[in-house]
Amino acid sequence: MEVHFENPFIVPLTATAKGEKANEEKKDSGVADFGELLQNALEKVNRSQLEAEKVSSQLIAGEIEDLHQVMIAAEKAGLSLQLTIQVTNKIIEAYKEMTRMQV
Numbered sequence: 001m002e003v004h005f006e007n008p009f010i011v012p013l014t015a016t017a018k019g020e021k022a023n024e025e026k027k028d029s030g031v032a033d034f035g036e037l038l039q040n041a042l043e044k045v046n047r048s049q050l051e052a053e054k055v056s057s058q059l060i061a062g063e064i065e066d067l068h069q070v071m072i073a074a075e076k077a078g079l080s081l082q083l084t085i086q087v088t089n090k091i092i093e094a095y096k097e098m099t100r101m102q103v
Contacts, residue, residue, distance in 0.1 A: 041084070045080045045081060052074045052077035056074065
């Protein structure tokens with residue numbers, strides 16, 4: 001018996017062909033910009049979310065018996081998502097503060 005659990009709100013991130021070419025050019029020059037760093041961080045968060053979902057579905061299917069492993073993966077995913085939300089809030093707050101500045 002196979003149980004398949006999917007969360008509709010967690011989807012893998014995909015890169016566009018244009019973005020991949022730009023990333024290759026940046027890697028050749030050795031310079032990383034803010035957008036690239038942000039994209040890499042979001043991909044890590046996404047991977048941790050997908051890993052937590054995979055491990056929990058394996059637990060439901062009976063493939064994994066170690067509940068600790070599932071809980072650790074879920075906590076890592078939750079903490080990384082909370083950190084991402086807090087960083088996003090700080091960026092938005094900084095942007096709003098800059099727009100209020102008089103030139």
